[in-house]
Amino acid sequence: MNFSDLAKMKDVLGQAKQMQEQMERKLAETVVEASTGGGVVTVRMNGKKEVLRLRIEPSAIGSAGSDLELLEDLIAAAVNEAGRRVDETVKSSLSGMMGGLGLPDLPGLT
Template identity: 75%
Template sequence: MDFSDLGKLKDLMGNAKLMQEQMEHRLSETVVEATSGGGIVTVRMNGRKEVLRLRISPTAMGSTGSDLELLEDLITAAVNEAGRRADEAMKSSMQGMMGGLDLPGLT
């Protein structure tokens, strides 16, 4: 390996670090929303899969234990759907950043 190869490697590593920083920024700025139960539960999540907001419609509150179990199921479904949407948004974003490169495991 000669000095020009080392320079290229250094440039490549710098570019990779810059891309990682850009991706972290996009992860924090990407926001998705999902609902379940016809809008009874709404979850807003960022690209890091951090729940930013959980809204529960007042109509969801009932007087029986089965209502609570249903609400728990609706929350779980909304969080899972928001996670899938965050994955899809980030996959699309990464494909744009990579400029069409076909790198196994990244897209």
């Protein structure tokens, strides 16, 4: 390996670090929202899949109070849908960032 190869490797590693930092910022800034039951349950989640807010329509407490299992299912479905939306957003962001590098598709990201 000559000096030129080492310099290129250092540049590539520097670019990779910058991309990682950009992705971490993007994950922190990304916010998705998903609702179930016609808006009875709404979940807001960031790109790190942290639930930022869980909102349950007050009317659901009275009507779903008799069916707690239904309310639990709606909450689980909203959380899962928000997670899927985060995955889609991250995948889209990654493909945009990686596209400029000319790298082959990575398994699990396409």
